Amino acid sequence: MLGGGYESRRYMRCELRLPVFIQAAGGVYQGTIVDMSVSGLQVRSAEPIEIEGECTLRFAADPERPVEIKANVVERKSSLVRFEVIGISSACVEDFRDVIVNASEDPMACDNQIISNMELMPELY
Secondary structure, eight states: OOSSOGGGSSSOOEEEEEEEEEEETTEEEEEEEEEEOSSEEEEEOSSOOOOOSEEEEEEOSSTTSOEEEEEEEEEEETTEEEEEEEEEOGGGHHHHHHHHHHHSSSHHHHHHHHHHHHHHOTTTO
């Protein structure tokens, strides 16, 4: 489900606005991350994002600490694309977590939930 419905999600999502580059077999796309959790994210783009299968997303809340994740497109709806995180390098885990926590309205609660979610999903991290 895109937009709304946060309470029914398995993992806490944090709303944010962060530029992202998406690299796929069909080329490189640009967009803006509009929300993110440990298991996925939504991206809004002015241009259609025509991606099938695995892609690489690159973003950084801090230019000195870029994050790169592997993801699959789960759903497309108008200008929104929802991605499922399928992998993240161990070097980027803390920076990925920091992006989500710092975007949260309740950083402490968000951080505690993320730590627990990451422990439940060790295959990604």
